[in-house]
Amino acid sequence: MTEPADDDLTHLHHAAQPLAMIPAAQRIRHVRADRWIGYPHALAVIEQLEVLLAWPDRGRMPNVLLVGPTNNGKSMIIEKFRRAHPPVSVPDREQIPVLCVQMPSEPSVSRFYVALLAALGAPLRPHRRVHELEQLALTLLRATGVQMLVIDELHNLLAGRDGVRREFLNLLRYLGNELRMPLVGVGTREAYLAIRADAQLENRFHPTILPVWGNDSDTRSLLASFTASFPLRKPSHLTSEEMTGYLLARSEGTIGELSMLLTAAAVAAIETGEEAITHHVLTITDYTGPSGRRRRFERDLA
Template sequence: APLRPRPRLPEMEQLALALLRKVGVRMLVIDELHNVLAGNSVNRREFLNLLRFLGNELRIPLVGVGTRDAYLAIRSDDQLENRFEPMMLPVWEANDDCCSLLASFAASLPLRRPSPIATLDMARYLLTRSEGTIGELAHLLMAAAIVAVESGEEAINHRTLSMAVYTGPSERRRQFERELM
């Protein structure tokens, strides 16, 4: 049987536009926007043009989330740069908001026992190990949850956190740089 030809870019744009309109999207959030830099210049330009096209056609706000490289990718297109207002997200601090976040993490984990992680002491410990970013915090807690299940502990606590296989971002960078030498 003959293979169906790959749809062309204009067809895919129209399909995306129709689907976004059909579901009533009111804001388009693009996570990991920095990954656009991984493509070649033609693919980057097509993607940035698609963002501009969707923003124009749907008349909705575009929100890009990513590292410093996401900002650099948007800056490469003058029209898109005017549509994005750069904001730096601060790292988390050990406070009531952080304890609330930790309580949400604890409630979402499929463990049989409650995890006493929503305290200021635990928040300080977790933020130190994760360097204050939510993504790293999630990785650390998932690693501790795996230990909790495998050990039969069924809760995240100091013991399961100390046994968790997790390396923070600064240490990962140091390890990588040592390997380069």
């Protein structure tokens, strides 16, 4: 294949241009790596979290509930924010400004405290009672200077029995009052339904929604950012209304699925030598959307 001149790479971000000249196997590895696209909704959420992190201490701290469909970028936003506030080593201990913990798939107060202590890096003795786990968690949260607690996969709360759900909702209220720090819940619509079951928590958690993507200028800007970051040697033209609609229909409108589709297409573009994501490349791309995967799985089970 004839290598393009540097002038032919102006369709790429400056950082991606030299990558377009490396061997195909290395370019494919780069295409498949995680990438951050700072689209407006994501930047607005991060700004909201920055404001929350800097909130002055008061009796009732504000909280945020980040809600969106599965695979729509919630966890990636949280990870981006966490990396912007990494742990800092100080004499005799580590300061952790933002602590992220995942709600256990089978929720219980004891399992949550164990997950919290594991996120803090605390050694755990087996068979500790809930009140012991609670006191240890509170002590370490204060000792490590945690300023914000993020609870991902909060919708898992609905997997518990009614009594367990009420107990955990009481725990959220207790942590907010006791620690005087903002809490951030992250999950699907079911997370909002869980929080709404408690009137006090519903008033404290401000919902922020990450909607599915539509055929609009924000999505076309997102597509342009993706294609400019892939080290392909020819420009990909994905921002027409027709092409945007096709990509959204195939990916079913979430950024995670859209990223999977575009990544697979960029790999196909390199492997076939077309060097651009075209309609032909998309037709041969090895990608099936969520509904198709579900139907295939159900068919295979039958």
